[in-house]
Amino acid sequence: MTDLAAPPTTTPSPAGPHVESASATRARRRGEIVRHTGLILFGLLMLYPLIWMAVSAFKPSHLVLTDPGLIPTELTLDNFRAGWRVAGYPFVVFFGNSLVLAVSCIVGNLVSCSLTAYALARMNFRARKLYFGIVLVSVMLPMHATLIPQYIVFSELDMVNTFVPLVLPKFLATDAFFVFLMIQFIRGIPRELDQAAWLDGAGPFRVFWHVILPLMRPALVTTTIFTFIWTWNDFFGQLIYLTEAPVYTVPVALNALVDSQSAQGTGTLMAMSVLSLVPILCFFAFAQKHLIRGISTTGLK
Amino acid sequence: MTLTPIRPATPAETPVPRRARRRALGRQDGVAHLFMAPWLVGLVAITLIPMLASLYLSFTDYNILSAPTFVGAENYERMLDDSRFWASARVTLVYVLVSVPLQLAFALGLALVLDKGLRGLPVYRSAYYLPSLLGTSVAVAVLWRQIFGHDGLVNQALGFFGIEGTNWLQNPSTALSTLIVLNVWTFGSPMVIFLAGLRQLPEELYEAARVDGASVVRQFASITVPLLTPIIFFNLILQTIGSFQAFTQAHVVSGGTGGPVDSTLFYTLYIYQQAFVNFDMGYASALAWVLLGVIAVITAGHFLLSRYWVFYGDSDD
Numbered sequence: 001m002t003d004l005a006a007p008p009t010t011t012p013s014p015a016g017p018h019v020e021s022a023s024a025t026r027a028r029r030r031g032e033i034v035r036h037t038g039l040i041l042f043g044l045l046m047l048y049p050l051i052w053m054a055v056s057a058f059k060p061s062h063l064v065l066t067d068p069g070l071i072p073t074e075l076t077l078d079n080f081r082a083g084w085r086v087a088g089y090p091f092v093v094f095f096g097n098s099l100v101l102a103v104s105c106i107v108g109n110l111v112s113c114s115l116t117a118y119a120l121a122r123m124n125f126r127a128r129k130l131y132f133g134i135v136l137v138s139v140m141l142p143m144h145a146t147l148i149p150q151y152i153v154f155s156e157l158d159m160v161n162t163f164v165p166l167v168l169p170k171f172l173a174t175d176a177f178f179v180f181l182m183i184q185f186i187r188g189i190p191r192e193l194d195q196a197a198w199l200d201g202a203g204p205f206r207v208f209w210h211v212i213l214p215l216m217r218p219a220l221v222t223t224t225i226f227t228f229i230w231t232w233n234d235f236f237g238q239l240i241y242l243t244e245a246p247v248y249t250v251p252v253a254l255n256a257l258v259d260s261q262s263a264q265g266t267g268t269l270m271a272m273s274v275l276s277l278v279p280i281l282c283f284f285a286f287a288q289k290h291l292i293r294g295i296s297t298t299g300l301k
Numbered sequence: 302m303t304l305t306p307i308r309p310a311t312p313a314e315t316p317v318p319r320r321a322r323r324r325a326l327g328r329q330d331g332v333a334h335l336f337m338a339p340w341l342v343g344l345v346a347i348t349l350i351p352m353l354a355s356l357y358l359s360f361t362d363y364n365i366l367s368a369p370t371f372v373g374a375e376n377y378e379r380m381l382d383d384s385r386f387w388a389s390a391r392v393t394l395v396y397v398l399v400s401v402p403l404q405l406a407f408a409l410g411l412a413l414v415l416d417k418g419l420r421g422l423p424v425y426r427s428a429y430y431l432p433s434l435l436g437t438s439v440a441v442a443v444l445w446r447q448i449f450g451h452d453g454l455v456n457q458a459l460g461f462f463g464i465e466g467t468n469w470l471q472n473p474s475t476a477l478s479t480l481i482v483l484n485v486w487t488f489g490s491p492m493v494i495f496l497a498g499l500r501q502l503p504e505e506l507y508e509a510a511r512v513d514g515a516s517v518v519r520q521f522a523s524i525t526v527p528l529l530t531p532i533i534f535f536n537l538i539l540q541t542i543g544s545f546q547a548f549t550q551a552h553v554v555s556g557g558t559g560g561p562v563d564s565t566l567f568y569t570l571y572i573y574q575q576a577f578v579n580f581d582m583g584y585a586s587a588l589a590w591v592l593l594g595v596i597a598v599i600t601a602g603h604f605l606l607s608r609y610w611v612f613y614g615d616s617d618d
Contacts, residue, residue: 035414036421042411043428046486050431052454053444112339119336123329131337138348140538142546142596144572144589146347148582149354152365172343179340204332233438235549236569240577251439255553258443266447273440284434288427295430295493 057274061265079271086253087245087260091272094253099279101163101238101249102231108170109178109227110220116173117182118208122194132183138176143236151240165241170227178223185219186212222294225287232280250276359587364580376587386588388563389571392477396567397544400484405536407488412495413525426496429489436487442553446470449479470554473564480550480565491536498532499525530611538603545596548573568592 056064057079059072084091119125120132154165173179189212197207213220235251242252254276258269284291334341359376363369380386415425435441448454449469456466469475502525510520551559551567559566559574572592576585 035419039414039425043425046432047428049444049448049454050435052448056447112343115336116340119333123333123336125328125330125333128333134344138344140542140596140600141348142542142589142593144546144569145355145593146351147355147572148358148576148586148589149351150347151576152354152582153351155365169343169347171339172347173340174343174347204329204336208336229434233435233549235437235439235552236573239552240573251549254439254443258446258553259556269443270447273443276440277435277438280434280438284427284431292426292430292493295490295497 053270054274056267057271059267061267064266064270079265079267080275082265083257083268083272086257086272087248089245089248089253091250091253091275093246094248094250095279097163097242097247098232098249098251101166102228104163104167105170105231106224106227108167109173109175109223112171112173113175113178113182113223114213114216114220115208116179117186118212120179121183121186122212123204135176135179135183138174139180141176147240154241160241161244161247162241163247166237175227178227181222182216182219185216189215218290218293221287221290225283225291225294228283229280355586355589358583359590361583363583363586365582366580369583372583376584377591379584380587380591385563385566385571389559389566389568392559392564392566393545393568395477396481396484396547397541400481401537401540401544403481403485404488404540405491405533407485408491408536409495409529409533411488412492412499413521415492415496416499426493430493431489433487433489436483437547437549439549439553441483442550445479445483445550446554471561473562476555476561476564480547480554483550484544484547491540494532494536495529498529502528527612531613534603534607534611538600541599541603542596545592545599 051070055070055072058075058077059079060074060076061079061082063072063074086094116135120128120135150165151160154160159165169175193215194207194211197211202210233251235255238249238252239255242248245253245256248256254272257272358369360371360373361369362372362375411429415422415429419425432441450456451466451468451471453469455469459466467475469479506524506528507520510524515523546569547567548569551565551570552573555561555565555570557570557574557578559570568588569592572585572588575581575588
């Protein structure tokens with residue numbers, strides 16, 4: 001299935017002459033066409049559900065299930081109008097909530113994880129190895145192990161239906177993945193840079209603020225992107241802590257829409273689903289390069 | 302343990318004047334703990350204490366309204382006779398064992414096709430990655446409900462070929478497979494990791510192999526696969542742990558019930574039902590600890606077994 005023959009421009013065949021015969025060129029070109037055709041067809045198959053969802057959002061409800069084609073015969077915004085109010089609130093409220101939550105989580109992760117990572121990557125202190133080990137293990141720790149007592153405490157403190165239970169952990173660097181990512185990144189920064197600052201008499205905080213933090217910008221960007229996407233997509237935590245409509249975030253509101261209107265049009269559900277994905281798609285469009293690089297180097301999802 | 306097999310080693314350090322070195326290398330216990338204060342507080346207050354509390358609760362009967370009463374190992378014994386517990390364990394295991402290998406096979410296969418100087422690579426990569434980006438959202442789960450519904454896209458496509466489809470989500474023998482398809486569909490993120498790994502394989506090895514007359518298949522089996530094992534291992538761990546904790550899809554597709562007949566009752570969904578629908582916090586804590594134990598054992602097992610099949614070369618470990 002794989003084409004391991006390297007392109008002739010970079011690696012000429014060591015045995016034969018450097019010029020390919022005409023028939024070999026033709027065979028190679030045919031191979032390329034087959035490969036591209038296959039990849040495009042497979043890509044369309046993969047993306048078909050998403051495209052169908054986007055098109056369905058603009059179809060009149062009665063056509064959504066009867067007309068599977070991608071080119072709509074009638075366009076309408078009725079679906080968006082029908083789905084706009086969930087549990088008595090306009091959808092824009094939930095967008096606002098999701099946005100506030102995502103931005104708070106981003107700030108929390110950036111501040112707490114970078115401070116922790118700097119200490120673990122650059123400072124010399126007892127238990128450093130132990131702490132690093134704990135960071136590694138907590139990357140793999142399922143949230144369910146701590147979920148129930150956390151919920152009990154937050155509900156005792158009357159914080160259910162606030163964003164505190166979802167945001168506070170981010171300010172306490174509990175997303176170990178990002179701590180780990182930043183440690184790895186800081187280790188790649190040449191030590192001479194912070195040592196020069198040491199020589200000039202800068203204290204640890206100034207080294208962190210003026211030397212390390214500006215240099216670790218790619219890691220901070222990656223953290224921002226993934227925190228946004230994870231928070232926007234997260235459902236479990238938000239489902240548990242946000243039970244009243246005014247504090248619903250987009251996923252919780254969408255879920256409420258499914259529950260309340262499963263009898264109502266598919267078009268409506270598709271419209272609101274599409275709308276809920278728009279911020280992520282925008283983020284993807286703008287931050288694509290960072291995103292791919294982030295996954296390549298760290299394996300974040 | 303190497304969590305980032307792709308990263309290059311840190312550059313060598315150069316000597317610096319002794320005074321600075323002494324300051325830089327001297328112990329910084331106080332300052333370091335100051336920097337790590339948020340993490341340390343989080344570690345104790347958000348992770349360690351709740352973990353221990355959850356372990357304690359798992360030995361109690363607790364419904365939030367009245368104080369927990371200690372019941373010994375009763376919750377764990379109860380699991381043995383709890384058919385829904387076994388159903389959820391079975392559903393989750395099938396889900397992980399089927400979808401993770403399939404997902405990784407697709408990821409590796411496409412990474413291989415996309416590798417090696419393909420024109421338009423960034424476009425293909427983004428297109429194939431898109432499902433991974435959206436796959437865990439409620440919106441896509443809602444979409445899945447429609448696609449596999451009675452009048453859904455899949456049945457329309459089957460109808461086109463004259464095949465009578467079933468109601469995939471209402472049928473206990475097919476409901477889980479729709480979720481497996483969903484998980485396999487998100488092969489984009491391991492694929493991107495594979496692509497990054499493939500780019501690091503030394504071209505000289507392939508040249509040498511070609512000189513020796515090794516076939517394409519032989520090159521794949523003797524060069525690509527062995528050199529890629531650290532990344533296969535990395536993806537395997539990541540996807541296995543992630544799939545054990547899948548929740549959103551099952552919750553949305555089954556309307557929170559795990560039905561039909563518990564056929565989509567993911568383990569995390571069962572924990573959710575016990576904790577936040579039945580408010581049986583003691584039993585839910587016990588379930589959570591069993592999950593923790595299983596994930597720990599499986600991860601440790603992966604690391605132990607990795608010695609026999611993961612090849613780290615002689616470079617930097």
